[in-house]
Amino acid sequence: MKIAVIGAKGLPAKQGGIEHHCEEIYSRVVEQGHEVDLFARSSYTGNVSLSHYNVHGVKVVSIPSLNVKGMDALLSSALGAIASNAKRYDIVHFHALGPSLFTWLPKFASSAKVVVTCHGLDWQRAKWNKASSDLIRRGERAAVRFSDEMIVVSEELRSYFKQTYGKETIYIPNAPSNMGDSDPTFTYGTSLGLEQGRYILFLGRLVPEKCPDLLIKAFQNLQQEGWKLVMVGGTSDTNEFTSEITDMAANNKNIIFTGELRGPRLAEILRGAGLFVLPSELEGLPLSMLEAMQEGVPVLGSDIPVHQQLIGKERGMLFQVKNVDSCLRSLEWAINHQQELAVMAKNAQNYVQTNYTWNQITAETLKLYNTLTAPVPKPKPNPFPVSDRPAKA
Numbered sequence: 001m002k003i004a005v006i007g008a009k010g011l012p013a014k015q016g017g018i019e020h021h022c023e024e025i026y027s028r029v030v031e032q033g034h035e036v037d038l039f040a041r042s043s044y045t046g047n048v049s050l051s052h053y054n055v056h057g058v059k060v061v062s063i064p065s066l067n068v069k070g071m072d073a074l075l076s077s078a079l080g081a082i083a084s085n086a087k088r089y090d091i092v093h094f095h096a097l098g099p100s101l102f103t104w105l106p107k108f109a110s111s112a113k114v115v116v117t118c119h120g121l122d123w124q125r126a127k128w129n130k131a132s133s134d135l136i137r138r139g140e141r142a143a144v145r146f147s148d149e150m151i152v153v154s155e156e157l158r159s160y161f162k163q164t165y166g167k168e169t170i171y172i173p174n175a176p177s178n179m180g181d182s183d184p185t186f187t188y189g190t191s192l193g194l195e196q197g198r199y200i201l202f203l204g205r206l207v208p209e210k211c212p213d214l215l216i217k218a219f220q221n222l223q224q225e226g227w228k229l230v231m232v233g234g235t236s237d238t239n240e241f242t243s244e245i246t247d248m249a250a251n252n253k254n255i256i257f258t259g260e261l262r263g264p265r266l267a268e269i270l271r272g273a274g275l276f277v278l279p280s281e282l283e284g285l286p287l288s289m290l291e292a293m294q295e296g297v298p299v300l301g302s303d304i305p306v307h308q309q310l311i312g313k314e315r316g317m318l319f320q321v322k323n324v325d326s327c328l329r330s331l332e333w334a335i336n337h338q339q340e341l342a343v344m345a346k347n348a349q350n351y352v353q354t355n356y357t358w359n360q361i362t363a364e365t366l367k368l369y370n371t372l373t374a375p376v377p378k379p380k381p382n383p384f385p386v387s388d389r390p391a392k393a
Contacts, residue, residue: 001034001369002088004112006080006102007073007095010040010062011055014262016205017287018095018119020177023056028362030057037087039080041065043072073098074135081105084112090373091115097122098136100143107146113372116143117151118169120284121160126208127237148372151365153285156305172364175356176290182267189272192230192256199228200331201273203292205236206245209282211302211322213245218327220252224335227254232269234260273297275334275341280304281321290356293348298341300330315348317341 005022013019026036037059042048047062054060063079065072077099084092084106092106093115100116107114122128123136143150144161150169152158161167186196200219204210212231219229231249235242249255261269270276276292278301285306292299299316301307311318317334320326334341 001090001373003029003034003036003091003093003369004080004084004087004089004106005036005038005093005095006077006084007099008038008040009073010044011038011058011060014044017174017284020287021117021119021174022095023058024175024177024358025362025365026058027056028358029366032362032366034366035059037061037089039063039076039083041072041076074101078102078105085109088112091369093117094143094147095119097139097143099139100147101135101139103142103146113148113369114146115149115151115368115372116147117153117172118143118157118161118284119153119174120157120282124209124282126241149368151368154306155309157284170364170368172361172368173356174285174287174290175358175361176287176294176352179267179270179291179295180264182264182271186268186272188265188268192258194228194230194256194269194272195226196272197274198226199230199273200275200277201230201232201270201292201297202277202279203232203270203288204278204280204286205238206231206233206242207236207238208241209280211279211281213248214322214324214327215277215279216245216249216255217324218331219255220249221324221328222331222335224332227274227335229255230269230273231255231257232259232261232266270297271295274338275300275331277327277331278302278307279319279321279327280307283307285310290352293345293352294356296345296349298334298345299348300327300334302327311348312351314344315351316344 008018008022011023013023030036039061042062043065045062052059052061063076065076081102089112092112094100094103095117096119103114106112123133144165144167151172152169153174158169158171161169202212202215206212246257276297276299278286278289280302283306289299301311301318302321303318304321317330319330
C-alpha cells in the first residue's frame with residue numbers, strides 16, 4: 001500500500017503532537033511493508049529546495065513554504081496535495097483541519113482514498129485571527145465533505161462532528177511516546193535547583209488556550225514551602241503571550257522556565273515531578289498528560305471533557321476550568337495527600353498501558369486503510385438470464 005501524509009510539519013518530531021503521532025504510526029506502518037511519503041514544510045526541515053530524506057523508513061519530502069504565521073501550513077499543504085497527484089497513492093491522509101482545506105484535490109484528481117484525522121478544533125485556538133480561524137473552519141467543512149473517512153482522537157470530537165454535521169467518525173486515540181532512558185542521578189534537575197517529587201510540572205506549548213498563566217497565578221498563592229513550579233515548553237507563534245507570562249513570574253525564584261526539552265532531559269524532568277498539571281481550556285487528546293500518566297506521575301487537569309475522559313474519578317484530579325481558586329485548592333489538596341495521589345497515579349498508569357498503545361493504534365489505522373482500499377466485489381451473474389427464466393405459472 002502506498003500512503004501520502006499531508007499536514008505534519010515534518011520528521012523527526014521536534015515538537016507538536018501531530019509530528020509525534022505521525023512518527024510513531026508511520027514508522028510502524030513502514031515496518032509492516034507499506035510505503036509512506038510524508039510531505040513536510042521547508043520551514044521545519046531547513047531544506048529550502050525540494051528534497052527528501054528518510055526517517056525510520058518514512059520518506060520525508062520537504063516542499064517550499066513561507067515562514068509566516070499560518071501561511072506555511074496552508075502553502076505546504078496545498079503543494080503536498082498537488083504533489084500527491086503525481087504518484088499513484090492508495091491513501092492520502094490529511095492531519096489537522098487547516099490542511100484539510102485541500103482534500104478536494106486528491107479526491108477529484110486521483111483514485112486515492114482520502115482520510116482526515118482531526119486532532120482538535122484548531123479554529124478555536126487563541127493564536128489565530130478571525131481570517132485564519134475562518135479558513136480552518138472551511139478546512140473542517142471540506143474534511144466532512146470530501147474525506148472518505150474521518151478519524152478523531154477523542155470521544156468529545158466524535159460527538160462534535162455527529163452533532164454539528166451528522167457525520168459519523170472513527171475514534172482512534174493518541175498514545176504516549178516511549179520516553180527512553182534518563183539520568184537516574186537527576187543531574188539536570190539538580191542544576192535547576194529542583195528536588196525530585198517536590199515540584200509541579202507544566203508541559204506543553206506556551207499558548208493562551210493551555211492557560212499556563214492560570215497555573216502561575218495559582219502557584220503564586222500557594223503556601224507550601226519547598227515546592228517549585230517548572231514550566232516546560234516553547235512558543236507557537238505566541239511570543240507576546242510568552243513574554244507576558246515570563247514577566248508575571250519574573251520576581252518568583254520558585255518558578256522556572258526551561259524552554260523546550262527533548263530526549264533524556266525531558267524524561268528526567270517529567271519522571272521527577274511530584275505533580276503534573278494541565279490547566280487547558282482546549283485540547284484534542286493531550287500527549288503530555290498521557291506521558292505523565294504512563295510514567296506514574298500524579299496528574300491534575302481542568303475539567304474539560306477530554307480530561308474527564310482520561311482522568312475519570314480514580315486516575316487523578318480535576319478542577320474547574322479557568323478558575324484560579326479551584327486550581328489553588330486542588331494544588332493544596334494534592335500536596336497534602338501524597339498517599340491518595342500515589343494510588344491515583346498507579347491507576348492512571350495501568351489504564352494508559354492497557355488502553356493507549358501505538359501498536360494498537362497503528363493496527364486500527366491500517367484496518368481502516370485496508371477497508372477503504374479493498375476491491376469492491378463484482379456482482380454474481382444471474383444463473384437465469386432473462387430469456388431462460390422459467391415462465392410464471
